Amino acid sequence: MTKRLTKDALLLAVALILYAVEAQIPPLVPVPGVKLGLANIVTVWAMFRVGAKDTLAILALRVILGSIWAGQIISFTLSLAGALVCYLVMLLLKRILTMKQIWICSAVAAVAHNIGQTAAAIPLFRTASVAVYLPFLVLSGLLTGLFTGLCAQLLIRYLPQGKTERE
Amino acid sequence: MKTRTWILILAAAALISGAACLFLLFGKSSGQTAQVIRDGEILCEIDLSAVGEPYTFTVTGKDGGVNVIEVEPGRIRVSDADCPDRICVHQGWLSTQSVPVVCVPHRLMIRLVSGTGPDAYTG
Amino acid sequence: MTKRETQRDRRSRAAVRNLICAVMLLLSFCCSFCGCTAKKEQEETFFAMDTYMSLRAQTDDGELLGQIRDGIVQLEHEISVTEKTSAVWKLNHEGEAQMSPAALELLETALETCGDTDGALDITVYPVLRAWGFTTDTYRVPDAEEIGALLGSVGWNVVRIEGDKVTVPEGTMIDLGSVAKGYAADLAAERLKQAGVENAILDLGGSIVTLGSRPDGNPWRVAVRAPEGDGLLGVLSSRDEAVVTSGGYERYFEDDEGNIWWHILDPGTGYPAHSGLVSVTVVGPQGVRCDALSTALFVMGEEKACAYWRAERDFGMILVTEDGRLLVTQDLEGRFEKDPSCAFELEVIAP
Numbered sequence: 199m200t201k202r203l204t205k206d207a208l209l210l211a212v213a214l215i216l217y218a219v220e221a222q223i224p225p226l227v228p229v230p231g232v233k234l235g236l237a238n239i240v241t242v243w244a245m246f247r248v249g250a251k252d253t254l255a256i257l258a259l260r261v262i263l264g265s266i267w268a269g270q271i272i273s274f275t276l277s278l279a280g281a282l283v284c285y286l287v288m289l290l291l292k293r294i295l296t297m298k299q300i301w302i303c304s305a306v307a308a309v310a311h312n313i314g315q316t317a318a319a320i321p322l323f324r325t326a327s328v329a330v331y332l333p334f335l336v337l338s339g340l341l342t343g344l345f346t347g348l349c350a351q352l353l354i355r356y357l358p359q360g361k362t363e364r365e
Numbered sequence: 366m367k368t369r370t371w372i373l374i375l376a377a378a379a380l381i382s383g384a385a386c387l388f389l390l391f392g393k394s395s396g397q398t399a400q401v402i403r404d405g406e407i408l409c410e411i412d413l414s415a416v417g418e419p420y421t422f423t424v425t426g427k428d429g430g431v432n433v434i435e436v437e438p439g440r441i442r443v444s445d446a447d448c449p450d451r452i453c454v455h456q457g458w459l460s461t462q463s464v465p466v467v468c469v470p471h472r473l474m475i476r477l478v479s480g481t482g483p484d485a486y487t488g
Numbered sequence: 489m490t491k492r493e494t495q496r497d498r499r500s501r502a503a504v505r506n507l508i509c510a511v512m513l514l515l516s517f518c519c520s521f522c523g524c525t526a527k528k529e530q531e532e533t534f535f536a537m538d539t540y541m542s543l544r545a546q547t548d549d550g551e552l553l554g555q556i557r558d559g560i561v562q563l564e565h566e567i568s569v570t571e572k573t574s575a576v577w578k579l580n581h582e583g584e585a586q587m588s589p590a591a592l593e594l595l596e597t598a599l600e601t602c603g604d605t606d607g608a609l610d611i612t613v614y615p616v617l618r619a620w621g622f623t624t625d626t627y628r629v630p631d632a633e634e635i636g637a638l639l640g641s642v643g644w645n646v647v648r649i650e651g652d653k654v655t656v657p658e659g660t661m662i663d664l665g666s667v668a669k670g671y672a673a674d675l676a677a678e679r680l681k682q683a684g685v686e687n688a689i690l691d692l693g694g695s696i697v698t699l700g701s702r703p704d705g706n707p708w709r710v711a712v713r714a715p716e717g718d719g720l721l722g723v724l725s726s727r728d729e730a731v732v733t734s735g736g737y738e739r740y741f742e743d744d745e746g747n748i749w750w751h752i753l754d755p756g757t758g759y760p761a762h763s764g765l766v767s768v769t770v771v772g773p774q775g776v777r778c779d780a781l782s783t784a785l786f787v788m789g790e791e792k793a794c795a796y797w798r799a800e801r802d803f804g805m806i807l808v809t810e811d812g813r814l815l816v817t818q819d820l821e822g823r824f825e826k827d828p829s830c831a832f833e834l835e836v837i838a839p
Binding site: 221225228229230231268272273276298299302305306309319322323324325327328330331332333334336337340344 | 368371375378379382383385386388389402404405406449450451452453455456457463464465467468469470472474476
Binding site: 396478479483484485488 | 694710
């Protein structure tokens, strides 16, 4: 139990660090919602290597703590909506994907995250006009998801199984 | 499913969203009237074709966030903002695009609509 | 080994084929979606019924508006009071004429409103109107005797319709000019609806009919002109309805003594109606009724017009009085936006 708690806390810390590092990178393209999503690496890793419940805890806490750190209520709502959709999609994909296809899961989940975020933005902005960003977000989700997915894939390949797997 | 199938699905999604992006980027909005919207409420409407001298004004959000909006003949932009990412500033001038300028942290949006002048006159 | 390979190959080839199909399907869906949004705005401007008309509609059918224009011109030829070949000319000069179903419907609706409004609208006031010179732009002030004599043949209830045959007694003349534009707009809107057009705005010389909303989804914005100057009274947000204004300021002349005489006659006196109103805008589902009512209510004056509105309630109205008040019925209050340049006090007419 303690081991599990420690591991989850560690992963959460890593995710938050990645989140903080990413926040320092100036936006590459001027489209709201587009970001690298480095913390996604941790989420995907946790999903495939640790477990679904742990992933949910890490993901939710990362969104909450990250938003408190950034001090933005609105981005919290959007991130939470995105994370929720993303988590559900990952849960589904985990059943049908093998360990060699983690990068696919990441790409699809990133797209799902962005779609969930856009959907949540519509009631917040009280106009459907924000939906025009959807194609940009789907495309960027694919690219960033592939990138973070490949990172996770490489990590899983090169980090010895025994040292990271829960006993 | 095979990896190859997945690649095709992802490629198809990329293709379609990419095409939609191009369509949006190069598609022109018919409107010349800019609406400045905060929290879903239209704060003001500016007929860009009728702007003479350039001017700026400031929109303050409910939580104190500030966006400075600059208006020139035929175009409008957020010239300064105190949001963390300043994406709204980076989005630049809005003149004919169908994609609106959005500041997510301040729930501010500037979009173009077709003129709000009358469509017909009676009397 | 080779066997397994080929099987795998076959399966993956099938998968690729399926996917290509799926992509094609998705792409064609996208294209059709683009096609929907790319409906072109067509516009047709022309001169008919003594006024400029403009039809604007979102449609891909390049012929449609031209056909509607031809229909309006055809109706005009039939009901013109000045064309010697028209059915109305024949009726006015021979006392009897055959009319097309459209002209008959127009005539019947007009007569209905004549009855409803107790003769405040009267399509048989034409001989008096002609004496004032409003039909030919040769204005003069007829003397009381002349008007009295002409009033003898005025009375909407002498018009008889049997089948497609219309008869009037000798000396009686009808003029459908006060309702024709509204009716033509109704016909045009009906034709557009049949063709599947969802967004259109028809301006038949100030008789406006809106169909659906603007292409951007907002209601059409119909401006109501101020009786004096170039300004506006305000703008009405409008969907699927007609907006028609009558005002003395639209056509008038000044005699040698500086009196102003306008073209809306009181059928009861034969003189231009001085009811205390200077502009009447009527908003309702039917162009022909709005057109007829705008004239009738102008003749009635504020008090009677309000009473009529309270009794009927199937339309809304915007009135401007001679003493500078702007009255709007309660049903229009929420979507009538007073123009900043309009100095009048806005008052709401309660039911």
